[in-house]
Amino acid sequence: MNQTINDSGDELFAFDNTYARELEGFYVPWKAAQVARPRMIKFNHQLAEELGLDADALDSDAGARIFAGNETPEGAVPLAQAYAGHQFGGFVPQLGDGRALLIGEVIDRYGRRRDIQLKGSGPTPFSRAGDGRAALGPVLREYLIGEAMHALGIPTTRALAAVVTGEPVYRERALPGAVLTRVAASHVRVGTFQFFAVRGEQAKVRQLADYVIDRHYPELKGQANPYLGLLERVCDKQAALVAGWMHVGFIHGVMNTDNMTISGETIDYGPCAFMDHYDPATVFSSIDTQGRYAYANQPRIAQWNLARLAETLLPLIDEDTNRAIARATEVVNAFSGRYESYWVKGMRAKLGLFIEEEADLNLATEFLTAMEGNGVDYTLAFRYLADAALGEHERIRSLFADPSAYDRWSGHWRARLSREAVAQSDRAPAMLRANPAFIPRNHRVEEALSAAVEEGDYAPFETLLKILARPFDDQPEFAAYAEPPPEGQSHYRTF
Ligand code: AMP
Ligand code: MG
Numbered sequence: 001m002n003q004t005i006n007d008s009g010d011e012l013f014a015f016d017n018t019y020a021r022e023l024e025g026f027y028v029p030w031k032a033a034q035v036a037r038p039r040m041i042k043f044n045h046q047l048a049e050e051l052g053l054d055a056d057a058l059d060s061d062a063g064a065r066i067f068a069g070n071e072t073p074e075g076a077v078p079l080a081q082a083y084a085g086h087q088f089g090g091f092v093p094q095l096g097d098g099r100a101l102l103i104g105e106v107i108d109r110y111g112r113r114r115d116i117q118l119k120g121s122g123p124t125p126f127s128r129a130g131d132g133r134a135a136l137g138p139v140l141r142e143y144l145i146g147e148a149m150h151a152l153g154i155p156t157t158r159a160l161a162a163v164v165t166g167e168p169v170y171r172e173r174a175l176p177g178a179v180l181t182r183v184a185a186s187h188v189r190v191g192t193f194q195f196f197a198v199r200g201e202q203a204k205v206r207q208l209a210d211y212v213i214d215r216h217y218p219e220l221k222g223q224a225n226p227y228l229g230l231l232e233r234v235c236d237k238q239a240a241l242v243a244g245w246m247h248v249g250f251i252h253g254v255m256n257t258d259n260m261t262i263s264g265e266t267i268d269y270g271p272c273a274f275m276d277h278y279d280p281a282t283v284f285s286s287i288d289t290q291g292r293y294a295y296a297n298q299p300r301i302a303q304w305n306l307a308r309l310a311e312t313l314l315p316l317i318d319e320d321t322n323r324a325i326a327r328a329t330e331v332v333n334a335f336s337g338r339y340e341s342y343w344v345k346g347m348r349a350k351l352g353l354f355i356e357e358e359a360d361l362n363l364a365t366e367f368l369t370a371m372e373g374n375g376v377d378y379t380l381a382f383r384y385l386a387d388a389a390l391g392e393h394e395r396i397r398s399l400f401a402d403p404s405a406y407d408r409w410s411g412h413w414r415a416r417l418s419r420e421a422v423a424q425s426d427r428a429p430a431m432l433r434a435n436p437a438f439i440p441r442n443h444r445v446e447e448a449l450s451a452a453v454e455e456g457d458y459a460p461f462e463t464l465l466k467i468l469a470r471p472f473d474d475q476p477e478f479a480a481y482a483e484p485p486p487e488g489q490s491h492y493r494t495f
């Protein structure tokens with residue numbers, strides 16, 4: 001029998017599960033594994049309130065049972081979603097939720113529909129060789145980085161809860177098991193379309209397209225060609241998203257088509273990491289041996305993934321295949337221009353430029369070129385540029401192994417600034433709002449995770465989470481967290 005966990009008898013979640021209801025055949029109804037001793041590690045009160053949930057009731061042992069999957073709250077319809085995907089360029093026709101369950105959808109305080117998903121909740125029919133579990137370290141990592149991305153203003157799935165299961169999971173060694181509760185605008189991916197397209201299930205592709213139009217892009221309904229419109233909207237969202245990543249030095253690490261959302265949120269914080277010193281070839285993931293998902297490749301890879309989405313939509317775009325290809329190709333090709341305009345727009349803000357000039361793209365690119373090979377910390381260089389706008393160049397110069405590269409560039413930059421009638425007192429604060437002081441530095445993330453996993457000490461995780469919630473504020477008491485890794489710790493690797 002289901003225990004009710006609140007005395008009032010109210011439902012804890014006002015679930016309204018459209019995916020379960022409208023998309024039969026797109027998932028397998030499934031139950032989470034029971035775990036030994038669920039315990040709440042971290043509950044996101046602010047997000048819970050945004051979702052209209054009773055945060056105090058859920059940040060409890062009863063909440064831990066729910067977010068470990070031991071208890072199914074009233075109204076939940078747990079299910080594993082089907083999807084396919086190109087992984088490192090190779091197509092896998094069946095992936096699917098091998099260790100995750102969508103438990104339901106709620107409407108948040110702003111009227112937005114949000115998925116609530118358990119990740120690490122046990123094997124499903126999609127697990128293949130996997131154990132369906134998640135280890136504590138990666139769960140905390142996803143929690144930290146997702147929340148950091150949110151605070152940086154980048155669209156992302158978010159973490160509602162992290163629980164430990166009281167059971168080990170076996171990787172290279174035994175590690176504490178954990179479950180992450182993930183909140184997303186939806187979990188529909190490019191790979192969800194691919195799953196049905198590759199099976200020739202055209203009606204299902206159409207049904208899915210109609211579903212996502214309804215859910216994410218309702219403005220397309222009633223347009224002459226809503227499916228072409230859908231492709232265009234997803235291209236636009238992804239162009240904005242990847243530009244946002246590039247602005248903060250984020251490297252996703254595993255931009256497979258199953259890890260690209262239709263909503264335009266960042267998803268799956270596995271081997272991701274933030275760049276310290278600027279190097280366009282930066283790769284952190286040890287599985288990305290070819291550097292396919294290196295920092296500078298990300299826009300191109302996004303476009304490649306969008307071409308895969310386009311392929312699935314061709315029959316919907318036009319009955320005439322050649323015409324469909326021509327129209328879809330035009331949209332996918334336009335990605336580069338869209339991306340570039342989002343990128344330049346963000347770079348203008350980072351460089352303190354208020355008006356638009358044609359040559360701004362070059363100015364921004366030349367700043368990066370000046371950094372390259374010079375051991376310059378990407379985040380600090382932009383942060384210190386606000387001082388430089390006030391005539392204080394020493395801090396930023398000191399980041400460059402060869403400061404003359406900065407001096408040459410800053411001459412052009414200052415000439416450009418002088419063409420704007422903007423008070424310096426307005427410019428510097430605006431720049432500080434565009435250039436974070438704090439990113440999840442790899443060595444700090446590792447420090448926090450290892451204290452939690454090895455010693456059960458969550459204090460460093462809590463501290464880091466708190467700092468990263470206000471990335472644009474100086475927080476002098478935490479100045480050390482803005483610093484790059486100490487010498488010798490800069491060759492970071494993720495898995
Ligand atoms: P990811 O690399 O996390 O995007 O996952 C790619 C695919 O592998 C998805 O189908 C996942 O559900 C599946 N997967 C990843 N880890 C596991 C695991 N431990 N057990 C079962 N399936 C997994
Ligand atoms: Mg994934």
